[in-house]
Amino acid sequence: MAILVNNETKAMIQGITGKQGMYHTKKMLEYGSDLVAGVTPNKGGQNVEGVPVYNTVKEALEKHPEINASLILVPAKFVKASATEAIEAGIKLVVLITEFVPVHDSMEIVELANENGVKIVGPNTIGVISPGISKVGIMPGYIYSKGNVGIISRSGTLTHEMGSNLTHNGIGQSTCIGIGGDPVIGMTHREALELFRDDEDTKAVVLIGEIGGVGEELAAQYMIDNGYTKPVYAFIAGRTAPEGKKMGHAGAIVSGNMGTAKSKITMLNKAGVQVADTLGQVVDMLKGALVK
Amino acid sequence: MDFYEFEGKNVFRKYNIKTSEEMLLTSPSDLKEFTYPCVVKSQVLSGKRGKAGGIKFAHNYEEMEEAVKEIFEMEVYGNKVDAILVAEMIDIAKEYYLGITIDPINKQSLLMFSPYGGMEIEELAEDEPDKIFKMNFTSEIDKDVLLEGIGEFNLDENIEKQLIEIIENLVILFNGVDATTVEINPLAVDGDNNLIAIDAKLVIDDNAMFRQDKYQLIDREEDKADGVNKKAKDADLIYVDLDDDGNIGLIAGGAGIGMATMDTIRYYGGKPVNFLDLGGGVTSEKTKKAMELLLTNKKVDGIVVNIFGGINNCEVMAKGIKSAVEEFGENQTVVVKSRGHSQEEGWAIYEELGIHQVKHGTTDDAVNLLLEKMEVR
Numbered sequence: 001m002a003i004l005v006n007n008e009t010k011a012m013i014q015g016i017t018g019k020q021g022m023y024h025t026k027k028m029l030e031y032g033s034d035l036v037a038g039v040t041p042n043k044g045g046q047n048v049e050g051v052p053v054y055n056t057v058k059e060a061l062e063k064h065p066e067i068n069a070s071l072i073l074v075p076a077k078f079v080k081a082s083a084t085e086a087i088e089a090g091i092k093l094v095v096l097i098t099e100f101v102p103v104h105d106s107m108e109i110v111e112l113a114n115e116n117g118v119k120i121v122g123p124n125t126i127g128v129i130s131p132g133i134s135k136v137g138i139m140p141g142y143i144y145s146k147g148n149v150g151i152i153s154r155s156g157t158l159t160h161e162m163g164s165n166l167t168h169n170g171i172g173q174s175t176c177i178g179i180g181g182d183p184v185i186g187m188t189h190r191e192a193l194e195l196f197r198d199d200e201d202t203k204a205v206v207l208i209g210e211i212g213g214v215g216e217e218l219a220a221q222y223m224i225d226n227g228y229t230k231p232v233y234a235f236i237a238g239r240t241a242p243e244g245k246k247m248g249h250a251g252a253i254v255s256g257n258m259g260t261a262k263s264k265i266t267m268l269n270k271a272g273v274q275v276a277d278t279l280g281q282v283v284d285m286l287k288g289a290l291v292k
Numbered sequence: 293m294d295f296y297e298f299e300g301k302n303v304f305r306k307y308n309i310k311t312s313e314e315m316l317l318t319s320p321s322d323l324k325e326f327t328y329p330c331v332v333k334s335q336v337l338s339g340k341r342g343k344a345g346g347i348k349f350a351h352n353y354e355e356m357e358e359a360v361k362e363i364f365e366m367e368v369y370g371n372k373v374d375a376i377l378v379a380e381m382i383d384i385a386k387e388y389y390l391g392i393t394i395d396p397i398n399k400q401s402l403l404m405f406s407p408y409g410g411m412e413i414e415e416l417a418e419d420e421p422d423k424i425f426k427m428n429f430t431s432e433i434d435k436d437v438l439l440e441g442i443g444e445f446n447l448d449e450n451i452e453k454q455l456i457e458i459i460e461n462l463v464i465l466f467n468g469v470d471a472t473t474v475e476i477n478p479l480a481v482d483g484d485n486n487l488i489a490i491d492a493k494l495v496i497d498d499n500a501m502f503r504q505d506k507y508q509l510i511d512r513e514e515d516k517a518d519g520v521n522k523k524a525k526d527a528d529l530i531y532v533d534l535d536d537d538g539n540i541g542l543i544a545g546g547a548g549i550g551m552a553t554m555d556t557i558r559y560y561g562g563k564p565v566n567f568l569d570l571g572g573g574v575t576s577e578k579t580k581k582a583m584e585l586l587l588t589n590k591k592v593d594g595i596v597v598n599i600f601g602g603i604n605n606c607e608v609m610a611k612g613i614k615s616a617v618e619e620f621g622e623n624q625t626v627v628v629k630s631r632g633h634s635q636e637e638g639w640a641i642y643e644e645l646g647i648h649q650v651k652h653g654t655t656d657d658a659v660n661l662l663l664e665k666m667e668v669r
Contacts, residue, residue: 020603027633076499076502077502077503097603099571099572100498100499101499102470102497102499102500102503103394103470103472103497103499103500104467104470104497104500106399107394107399107400107401107430108430108431110399111399111400111430126602126603138602138603139602139632140600140601140602140631140632140633140635143631143632153548154548155546155547155548155549156546156548156600156602156603157544157545157546157547157548157549157550157599157600157602158546158548158549158552160549160600160602160631160632161549161552161600161654161655164631164652165653165654168652168653181547181548183394183396183472184394184396184399185399208548210547210548210551211551213396214396214397215396218397235552237548237549237551237552237555238551238552238554238555239555240554240555240558241551241554241567242532242534245532245567277559278552278555278556278559278654278655278656279552279556279654279655279656280654280655280656280657281656283654
């Protein structure tokens with residue numbers, strides 16, 4: 001029944017009274033997410049779209065012990081404190097939407113999460129959606145549709161693109177995960193692949209990567225080492241990017257031989273993954289696969 | 293933020309890491325008597341300066357003056373030299389490598405030491421990986437693991453003691469200044485058996501500059517950028533020049549979709565002039581500015597706008613595009629693919645403007661429509 005986010009997900013938003021927080025509270029409620037609380041220091045007692053606001057995560061949990069996921073929408077400089085609060089309060093899924101989080105903060109958050117058995121998604125992500133069920137994220141819900149293709153992507157907009165392209169072609173998705181565009185992130189391509197492997201609602205996986213880092217190579221190595229029973233289709237953005245230029249995402253930079261599109265595509269091919277030249281080709285590949 | 297060698301060394305000294313005696317010049321007129329022999333080093337943000345002639349040696353004032361003049365006039369790997377560091381010549385007995393970087397695989401910091409310094413660590417790592425000691429850490433370093441690892445190299449006892457102290461200081465520096473890379477290559481053993489940082493490479497996380505803004509830094513090349521790059525920077529847009537002979541402008545609402553659109557334009561035989569990412573938190577004004585940059589670029593005949601309303605809003609962006617097209621549009625071909633939050637409102641604005649749209653299709657469809665329309669014209 002999908003991964004990470006399902007109909008048992010009870011979410012809260014940290015930073016709920018900010019502009020983004022209020023907007024996405026509305027959007028998550030409209031989508032049918034079970035959003036039970038929000039947290040903003042010194043704003044306890046208010047409500048946003050009827051969702052009660054608390055001063056601390058601890059207070060929110062006292063009133064709503066069922067909370068098991070948090071969406072963090074606070075400014076970058078407060079992300080570490082907010083994430084620490086959520087992790088230490090025992091919330092098992094923490095989604096860090098915020099962009100421009102200092103990498104030293106991300107490393108500390110990830111380490112603390114590992115010690116506490118907490119899954120971190122992000123930072124710098126659109127979050128997670130299990131279409132038709134629930135979302136803990138900021139994606140426009142209606143461009144996704146329920147089905148059995150899993151999507152893993154570093155880029156938020158490419159998740160939207162892939163989700164909407166598949167939806168328009170009648171191919172639904174089980175869960176779509178934006179893992180985030182930063183150099184240090186919680187959940188990686190590899191870890192998301194592991195979750196999809198054991199999910200019976202997922203019949204095929206689309207893995208979207210981009211230049212920089214070695215996450216795609218490690219995912220390929222995992223499939224080579226362990227085998228992977230479900231078909232995986234990939235797309236790597238930035239294959240014609242000029243060397244040494246930062247293309248927006250902090251992680252998306254090629255220097256020397258590290259993180260080139262070529263190394264990713266070669267490794268993925270070795271793992272038996274078909275890599276599409278364009279986004280449109282992924283749709284065609286999936287159509288072919290699902291017809292079989 | 294990449295620090296110049298002299299800026300890095302200023303930080304080193306603050307963290308009690310010993311460097312050579314130095315004199316900074318930002319113009320030839322700053323030159324004063326120094327100790328000889330000395331090394332005259334161009335301050336540029338690229339490695340292998342020596343090979344490019346950016347490092348010269350001098351044995352007296354006249355030679356130093358000549359070297360300074362030459363280096364200020366030269367370009368090192370295409371970089372203008374804005375500053376020169378004159379350093380005392382160290383009698384180098386041995387060269388070590390010491391560095392810390394971010395390891396995205398283990399999601400931790402990574403310390404690297406090798407007694408075989410002087411060369412590029414990437415090359416050493418490739419050729420002789422067992423000559424490098426590596427250890428991961430987050431906030432603090434495990435001293436027992438460190439001592440054991442360094443012990444493997446059987447260094448002179450006095451040197452090892454100094455090295456451990458430098459490593460401990462470098463770890464504090466790395467965390468304290470939010471560095472993403474710090475390198476001392478070479479870390480030299482001098483004639484008196486002391487360890488001295490001969491070079492400094494320091495990169496500080498741009499995302500942490502809000503708490504690391506206390507440094508006195510000289511102006512960066514990018515700050516001096518003019519034309520479109522400056523305008524883009526001022527408008528907080530991520531802009532990268534692409535093909536000199538290109539004629540297609542590109543606006544994307546995100547780095548991933550931007551790169552994919554760039555690749556797709558090339559895949560179908562088009563030539564992109566630029567890469568432009570609007571980023572998050574986009575306003576009408578910012579979108580207008582982005583569109584203005586492309587509409588006022590004489591090279592641009594066609595523009596593809598590939599955006600999503602996720603963290604952004606389609607209607608807000610459409611208003612910006614409309615305003616730019618009305619003010620600056622000549623007869624460029626524009627194709628917009630915009631979906632997500634408030635997509636219907638956005639589509640209505642483009643329809644009213646008579647702009648070509650791909651509502652449900654892929655990026656391939658948008659690029660192909662643009663190429664088709666550009667050929668028709």
